[in-house]
Structure formats: C-alpha cells, structure tokens
Amino acid sequence: MRGGRRRGVGRDRGAATVWVVVVMAVLCVVCGAVLAMSQVIVARHRAGGAADLAALAAADRWGEGREGACDAAGRVAKAQATRMVRCVVRGQVSAVTVSAEAGPFATEVDSRAGPAGPAGPAGPVGPGELGGSVGPVSPGAGGG
Incomplete structure (x- = not known):
C-alpha cells in the first residue's frame, strides 16, 4: 500500500473549516441580537428618565395651567433628546x-408626578384616573 490512502484518513479533510464557519455565523447572529437588545434597553432607559423629569417639570408648573406645565415638560423632554407624546x-x-x-427601535414610557399623599382613595390620583383621551402633544405646540 505504498503511495495509497488508508481507509478513513483524508475523508474528513476540511470538516474543521466547515465547523469554524458555522460557529462564526452563529456567533455573529448572537452578537447582532445582543446589540439590538442593548439598543432597546438604551431607548427604554432614556425614555424613562426623560419621562420622569418631564412629569416633575409639569408638576412643578401646575399653577401655570396645562399650557405652561406641558410647555415645561416638552422643553425638558426635548433637552433629553426625546419627544413628548402626551x-x-x-x-x-x-x-x-x-x-x-435608539437605532431602529423606539419606545414610549409613561410617568406621573404630583404631591406626596396617603395611598388609596384619599391620596393623589390613582392609575387611570387622569384619563387617556388626550391626543398627541407636539413639544413646540404649547402643550396642546
């Protein structure tokens, strides 16, 4: 058997290359998914922080009426590179x-602010009591 191939040797030639390509493709997909999820998380945190600050700004200006309060909230939201929706x-x-x-992803976050008070019916406005019938508000339109 000189010069000939032994049975089984050489049959697997190149199999490691195929496995490396498959593993690299899977790793690329996983890295892409992780990057996409991180963009969603960044957008959620930015929106949450901006919503909290905008709600506090509106609650601080409640004495100026809805127009003044929502104008202040819109300015704060814009300063945080976000957009006030309502x-x-x-x-x-x-x-x-x-x-x-953040990237191709967008998220909306609700936030409320007001005076501290006891929980329950005697306290500040509960969930859903502010109503959701108010339409979109553009930040530069004076809150209405």
Whole structure:
C-alpha cells in the first residue's frame, strides 16, 4: 500500500473549516441580537428618565395651567433628546408620555408626578384616573 490512502484518513479533510464557519455565523447572529437588545434597553432607559423629569417639570408648573406645565415638560423632554407624546395635568398631578429612539427601535414610557399623599382613595390620583383621551402633544405646540 505504498503511495495509497488508508481507509478513513483524508475523508474528513476540511470538516474543521466547515465547523469554524458555522460557529462564526452563529456567533455573529448572537452578537447582532445582543446589540439590538442593548439598543432597546438604551431607548427604554432614556425614555424613562426623560419621562420622569418631564412629569416633575409639569408638576412643578401646575399653577401655570396645562399650557405652561406641558410647555415645561416638552422643553425638558426635548433637552433629553426625546419627544413628548402626551401630557395631562389635573390639579397638582401631571402625567406625561415620552418617546425615545435608539437605532431602529423606539419606545414610549409613561410617568406621573404630583404631591406626596396617603395611598388609596384619599391620596393623589390613582392609575387611570387622569384619563387617556388626550391626543398627541407636539413639544413646540404649547402643550396642546
């Protein structure tokens, strides 16, 4: 058997290359998914922070009426590189919805702010009591 091939040797030639290519493709897909999820998380955190700050700004200006309070909230949202979607002010309580984008992803976050008080019916406005019938608010349109 001189010069000939032994049975089984050489049959697997190149198999390691195929496996390396498959593993690299899987790793690329996983890395892409992780990067996409991180963009979603960044957008969510930016929107959450901006919504909280905008709601606090609106609650701070409740005495100026809905226009003044929502204008302040819109300015704060814009300063945070986000967009105010909705602003509702009832008494001293404000509810603001802010949208943030990161890459191809966008998210909206709601936030409320008002005076501290006891929990329950005697306390500040509960969930859903501000109403959701107010339409979109453009930040530069004076809150309405």
